[in-house]
Amino acid sequence: MASIELDKVSKVYANGAYAVREIDLTIEDGEFMIFLGPSGCGKSTTLRMIAGLESISAGDLRIGGRSVTNVAPRDRNIAVVFQSYALYPHMSVRQNMAFGLKMRGVSSSVIEGKITEAAALLGLSSYLDRKPAALSGGQRQRVALGRAIVREPEAFLLDEPLSNLDAQLRAEMRLELVKLHRRLGRTIIHVTHDQVEAMTMGDRIVIMRDGRVMQVGKPLEVYANPADTFVARFLATPPMNLVPARLEGAADGALSVARDGLALAVPDRHRAPYAGAAGKPVIFGLRPEDIHDTQHNPAWQPIELTVVAVEALGVENILIGQLGTSQPIEIAARLSRHFTAPVGSRVTLYVDALPMHLFDPETTKALPRPPLLAAA
Template sequence: MADVRFDGVRKVYDNGQVAVHGASFDIADGELMVLVGPSGCGKSTLLRMVAGLEEISAGTLSIGGRVVNDVAPKDRDIAMVFQNYALYPHMTVAENLAFGLKLRGHDKAEIARRVQAAADMLGLDGMLDKLPRAMSGGQRQRVALGRALVREPAVFLLDEPLSNLDAKLRHSVRTEIAQLHRKLGTTMIYVTHDQVEAMTLGQRIVVLNDGVIQQIDTPMALYERPANLFVAGFLGSPAMNTLRGRLQAATDGRFELDMGEGQRIPLGRPSMAPDWLGREVVVGIRPEHLQPGGGEAAFEALIESIEPVGNEMFVNLRHGARPLVMRVPPQALPAAGEGIGVAVVPAALHFFDAASGLRLEPGA
């Protein structure tokens, strides 16, 4: 096992495109770190630099305390799992698992031990004689995991390993990866564009956008205290509601957001700094922090549609020209096209500077 350290790591392609802007962060020994962001944000480039598949333009990358900028991929003690499995179609499962070990000159007894251990851990024991074409997508992905596992590397690299699986298989293989990490305690770097994978797998998450690190923290810290509007909007499904306007004092210590054109949203008594009054801000409201009802932080909205999804409902609303989403338990509500009273949870509001998009904190 080993820690991984990025110190000002930068990637610039020959055409001048900057894929990664000076990334600096540490991944602890035994940690499962997820790199997440939209397509083209630089997450796979970071992973490929760890693997040695992309040259580093500037900065240093260390694995286990050793700078590996100029170390060949085969000498970095890493193993990589790709989204397309990359299995040899003419080889059985056992042969696929053993192939890399044979290339590295391990003896037959050691190869057999490692292959059997991986097969037992991943539930592949009865499939060792099968060819990949006779297996499901989930089974093939387990073989790809097993091929990395037999290497017994210091660092596992997983590049969108579940993107080719359907929703049910993604859930089951995601669970297997989490269990595998708990059993092995090996350092893992996991790349995905899927925020659900990031939130459920990562001990910590690196959120990237346009090659720049936006925030690094635990899943719930990112969800509850996003550092900026990008993180706030990227993590959470449905996405956070955002409303732009000026903060105004109402009455009895209450506040409201003046969005112009006669549109105002009551905010109740949230925690905020006095100097925010009159300032243009963006107020973020998670869908679960809008609830049907009245009170001092309530307003009227129009129901546009209701989406039942089993144990909860997503209610698509409109307040003036502004769309909102409310997440509620299954319940009787007015029909689409009718009005409804909507109450804000003041203590759960998020405030961001309208110009910079950065989070505002009382007393900061």
Template sequence: MATVTLHNLVKAYGKAEVLHGINLEVADGEFVVFVGPSGCGKSTTLRMIAGLEDVTGGEVQIDGRTVNHLEPKDRDIAMVFQNYAIYPHMSVRKNIGFGLRTSKLSKPEREKRIEEVAAMLSMTDYLDRKPAQLSGGQRQRVAIGRAMVRDPAVFLFDEPLSNLDAQLRSQMRLEIKKLHQRVGTTIIFVTHDQVEAMTMADRIVIMKDGHIQQIGTPAEVFHQPANIFVAQFIGAPSMNLMPGRAVSGGVEVGGTVIARETDHSGELTIGIRPDDLHVTEGEGRFAGRITLLEPLGSETLAYVDIGGQEVVARADGRNPPALGSMVQLAVDPENLHLFGADGVAIK
């Protein structure tokens, strides 16, 4: 296991700078997930840690050692790619063992290590099969096994689940999380899927346009977003955003004043997560007409027009309100998120 430190990391292609001074400390044994939209720089950052991209400026340190100019094979890392990158003509056994081809282990020791890794991944019964005889999830396990067999200090995952269907993705998320709990190796995982980030990470690094927007635990980035970008990117459905302003006694939003302490004055953007906005049979904070219903089984998402502004709220899954009906929406004032004109969160 090892720590990973990025100090003022910069990447440029010619005159175009795509990473702008990235700073991050990954603790020994931590599971850190980089997440953000396409083109935000998350995969480029991972490839610089791996040594697959040159560093324009700053430092990459693994376990306190600067590795900027070391070859990937000398960094004690293992990388799992999006496209599996396993050999179709080799058996599962040989694919997993490929990572040991330059090791000094004896043949019995190599075989023992392959068997141990296969058992961890529930692939023992498939060791003599070829990749064509495996499902997508099993092929991804083989790719992970080939990385694991080397016992690296750091695992790097570059969107390894994006080629899988929804059910397999969910299954593999759990398996990778359980694997981390068993082996305790430092993991840096890149994804564009915020659900993967929320369910797997010890800490999440949210990126946009080559800058880090926020670093925090899943609970921190969900409940205490640093800015509007994070607030909308994390959470499904996205946070409702409504124009408002600070007034005497609280904040005014949607034609009503809600008691909410703030030192800010003037115009605001008010954020309310759909989880915190509920269709109620009693008196609510807002009134509106339902324009769309999205049944999800245990609950229903209700799209509600409040004076020309559409918001998403939670409604009962068994007895949802009728499409086109007028409803009341309740919200706890403590769960309002306030953002200033610059989009930064206001305490």
């Protein structure tokens, strides 16, 4: 049993600065949890407190229901895999994987059996006698994972383990880690600043900012229903378009989002929850993929933009367009790979307003509306 519970856990430095502030979080046994956030948000510090490598200033940490707040790292039965791999360069792969077990006095026969099993699992069987310098970055990362696996810990803590890899290796290792989790069935906490890793790997994600937890949930649920503008913009590339506007109301109850260059009717589904904000300033949020170059649905509403740039990515084109003239603002649209338009030209695109969001300009919090992706 390796559920991990953080009960108002904080980390305060000697100068009074908070690295982590009152985190309440439960990670279920066998769950793959992603800690996501920008540099300095406290995600690695939180991981290190769980590992026992950082002291906890306040609150309680429980692993498997047992308080380990003041328990030494070696007695927590968890394994940490670092960004730097932390392999011994003078030792072979076999020796690196065996080192921790030898220090615990495990017999040679048991160690060899564990190494053989882990190496087969990770595709390292033919590399056991090589030194780390003779391995690729992805192979070194597998060795670091293998060294953790042979210990048979209750949980794995991964601190940005893929950030040193090139794009292709990173994509391959993402898939390998997901497969590994399914085979082992152990609790994994994976720290990253990469949104793709968060969306594709985790059962749930924890989005952090300035030492606080901003939102917790399944990746697609958080993506579809961000709690505030920070989450809305952080969880995608290109990020959600956030446009300062005003919510206008009509006598018949209809609502529209209006500003220079923008006049969009609010879908009927959102009228009731948004009615209280009528006549007030709002921040209008719309994902780039909800703007289209062809009106496939008659409910999609036209919008005119001045082309600033078109980024051709092969599978799609990203349009950066200027909305309005007196108060221009740039927005992004994910369009088909066949879309082309010269810089400076005016184009008409079509907005699917159903996935729209409205945020309070003062608090930056999302105004409540029915979620588009129901919780499972």
